[in-house]
Amino acid sequence: MEIEFWFDFASTYSYPAAMRIESLAARENIDVVWRPFLLGAIFNGQGMNDSPFNIYPAKGEYMWKDLSRVCGDLQLPFTRPDVFPRNGLLAARVTRRFCDFPWVSKFVRSVYSANFERNEDIASPEIIESCLASIGVDTTSIMKEAVSHESKAMLREQTDEAGRRGIFGAPSFYVGSELFWGNDRLERAIQWAADAKA
């Protein structure tokens, strides 16, 4: 049994979901399928040229306070990034290209920590290189492959698939054909997968 985890590296509530999903799923013997996509492209398709959290300031102000509370409750470190949303394109290309590699979950968590714990610019290749280096993989070859035409096309196609499958925000989870949206639904999605397996 699998849970598909659809996420964007700039997405705020994807941070607590990304940090927790692998260990929560493992308890139920459920595999995580890592599916990065570009949420900005989905928002553009809805006629928005920025995050709704920036377009609607009251909603944005609340989100930062709520996210801080949520991370506190989960004992996750949190620093509000001084740029939002950060451009997660390069990190998403790396993740898409190497999504089946055993190190990918560590890389995903490393990038989220860079953005939401250390307030680092994840749009910068140097930061992504340091995330890769920190997990002990071959940085040079991975960085080169991540920006190949094929890797770029793989991420574009995955973002298109998100739109086709009715994904409108992040984090989202698919268990079979059942969609769950938001960090608040992570436990419910895993329970759904566990029930389906039983």
Added chain:
Amino acid sequence: MEIEFWFDFASTYSYPAAMRIESLAARENIDVVWRPFLLGAIFNGQGMNDSPFNIYPAKGEYMWKDLSRVCGDLQLPFTRPDVFPRNGLLAARVTRRFCDFPWVSKFVRSVYSANFERNEDIASPEIIESCLASIGVDTTSIMKEAVSHESKAMLREQTDEAGRRGIFGAPSFYVGSELFWGNDRLERAIQWAADAKA
């Protein structure tokens, strides 16, 4: 200690919150302050002339499925209303005018059941009268008072207050100056109030 419950009778996720808040709060000896407002006016102020669930169809389709799942998990009956959003103006005027009366919580739940359990037109005075009648209060005098100039002004002022205090959706909960948004945050808001009391 009090929890302010800000809600709109058309709001989908306000339904499970409205049905649960009084009993959850009572366990912690916390009083509920019933604060209806007009969410449509808040959306208008954000440049939206309809519910975001109608403006963004993928989000709307998900919401109906998720709400059905949420109500199932809570063992709350649920029928998708065939009009959305329904006009809750009259019910909100009744609630605002009589918010301190001991029967108001029963009335609120009766209107939510009409909309989301029995799929009844809560914009209709006859339905609101039947909600009042079902809880055994003096329907005629209440209906007359609910549409007085003073009652109308009270609801307008409360909706203005929602905007001033940064409320951008429903259900919302205030515990002192701490804002919580969404049925998913009801338990956390009550815990916040209980912690503040201790």
